[in-house]
Amino acid sequence: MDLKVSDLSVARGGRTLLETVGFRVAAGRALALRGPNGIGKTSLLRVLAGLQPPRTGRVDPGPDAIAYAAHADGIKPSLTVAENLRFWARVFGGPDISTALEAYALAPLASRPAAYLSAGQKRRLGLARLLVTNRPVWVLDEPTVSLDRDAVALFAESVRQHLSQGGLAVIATHVDLGLDAETLDITPFRPARPRIDPGFDEAFA
Template sequence: MLRVTDLTCARGGVPVIQGVSFALDAGEALVLRGPNGIGKTTLLRVLAGLAPPLAGWVEGMEATAYAGHADGIKAQLSVAENLQFWAAVFGRRDIGPALGAFALDPLRDRPAGLLSAGQKRRLGLARLLVSGRPVWALDEPTVSLDAEGTALFAAAIAAHLGGGGAAVIATHIDLGLAGTRRLDLAGYRARPDARVSDFDEAFL
């Protein structure tokens, strides 16, 4: 479902991790660990095709949906309109499961700009369910979520894995997902002598 081979990634033109390889099959979750600044966000963005790798390759990039620190919502649109917009982007229609999974039905007609931080985060994560993509790349997905919101997210991702999906997650929260693997990126820190080619630099 997702295969990463000898990947080197850079942030701001500076290599941060190198030699990363792993394979992720249906129903599997991989949790990224490591100190702040090690390259977790950078790796997730490369997996989703939002940044180019410096070396190596990713198979399954086109099947990946990304949820980062920004919630990706329009303040002027209602909760339902935001999800309808993203559903249309991914060629889908039904937003009902996304509303239900994140307890957004009572808020469906509320402008997103009037939501609390936690509600906005739930709406941002609900976009994953309308993407139809089997691989989720998630960067600290529980930020701004209270205990109830975290439980809703954990249930949503468990259902995604149970339905044959997969996920790569940067988080320090134990989500209670069975069979979760861990990858510590501290062991893949780029060597000080690593260099970025002129070609790659043009795209960073």
């Protein structure tokens, strides 16, 4: 399954950040997004994931094929590591959690409540959720935040395995993951002039 983005315009707070964005990512490939802070990388990823609508354009496939990992880890502190993963596996109809535990070196922590994990351990647990989603498209926003060098290596290997199985990934990151990834600088998609949606209601920003 390929990811196809056509003529996409992205807005935040009623202001158009990016317009006429178009690219294609083939199955088995990764795309690294580049651009200065504040240009709209997070907003673009949220549109890809179906969390906010585009102003114009199309994303194929839709959000049912996409797993999204953002700055929040998406875990419940009161549940153990294993319980968190089992919850997400049930939500997505995913596989047994053992592979996810091993991939992120979480097996020794399986019975520990997430509330007692370090920031890096919580991040590893949040990323391990990707492995129980059964979704071919991974959309990742700065996924290595709070990870040490060894954990970054675990994450990069997890992405490689995903790609080798026919999945694909779109990643916004400033870290060199050592992946054979194409790069897309989204700076050229920034509007030449600020554009405000006249129908935007600030109360719903």
